[in-house]
Amino acid sequence: MPADFENQSYWHERFASETSFEWLIPSESFMAIILPHLQALSGRRHATRVLQLGFGTSDLQNCFRSRGYVDVTNVDYEPLAIERGQQREREAFGDVKMKYIVADVTQLESGLPPGEVFDLVVDKSTVDAVSCGGEDPLARMAAGVRKCLADGGIWISLSYSSSRFDAERLPFDVEVAAKIPAPKLKTTDPDIYHWCYLLRPN
Template identity: 75%
Template sequence: MPVDFEKQSYWHERFKSETSFEWLASSETFMTIIAPHLSRLPSRESQPRILQLGSGTSDLQNHFRASGYLDVTNVDYEPLAIERGRQLEEAAFGEVRLKYVVADATQLGNDLPPGQRFDVVIDKSTVDAVSCGGTTTLLRMASGIRKYLADGGIWISLSYSSSRFDVEDLPFDVEVIAKILTPKLKESEPDIYHHCYLLRPK
């Protein structure tokens, strides 16, 4: 993976022209994996509070809304990505009802309202881009997520790596809840999977 994936300048240039892109799996596929876990969250309010980190130009927020989830906060540190997210929602529904925040997934304490808590944090390969900055950066992201999770809350992360969270001092217990087989160009090629992780605070 290019080192530039950790740099905001890379994403700024990319999002100047990119209006829609899905990392590792379609939003439809991802939703089939995470939907059962969303439905099992403790009922505190009428709806679970969802935080999507690194929303980029994905249409995942539209799938949340179509499924009836309206308490969704979409975060990206590139303003152009936030603009794209609003555009995708408005194009699909004729209005914008979800939340969009310019914030850094590795420095959440600086950007989200104090006292805010979420029942589930979602990232669709954002952890892979963050990991280009090294283990310290990944742990900083994990620490911020831990801070903003409500009691009983979970973090669901989609990654290309089978060892993404094999790091010391991670404040979460980790389990793999799904493996997604990547497409092959030839039948003789080995099976390669993307991994969907569920993380619970220790």
């Protein structure tokens, strides 16, 4: 990714004209990976609290709502994403029931309502954008996610990188939940994968 993917000004310019776009894979494909984990969490706590980080112009939040999960907080630091997200939810359901918050995912402690915790945190390629700023922003993001996870909570993250969470100082045990082949333009192209990580506090 080009280096300015960590800059809000890049996203502001982009979302001025972009109303819908899915990074790496369609939301429904990501949801198919998330769902078994979500159902396991729902077995423990009926009203599962979901936090989506850096939703952009994706409609992943609508995939949660269409399955009955409405306690979804969506965070992005670009205010235009909030408009786009609410617009997409209204188009799909006729009203807005999920929460949308302007906040920096590398400073979650100051961005989220005090004391709020979540059973499931998800991001689709937001870790990639944040990592364009180096290891420190990703470490801050990880520390913030750790603090807002409820007991037994998990973080599911989708990235193009096979080494996204290789840093030693992360407060999580990391496993690969799925390895998704990226589409090829030619059959002779090399195999490339997107990586879905499951992170549990350690």
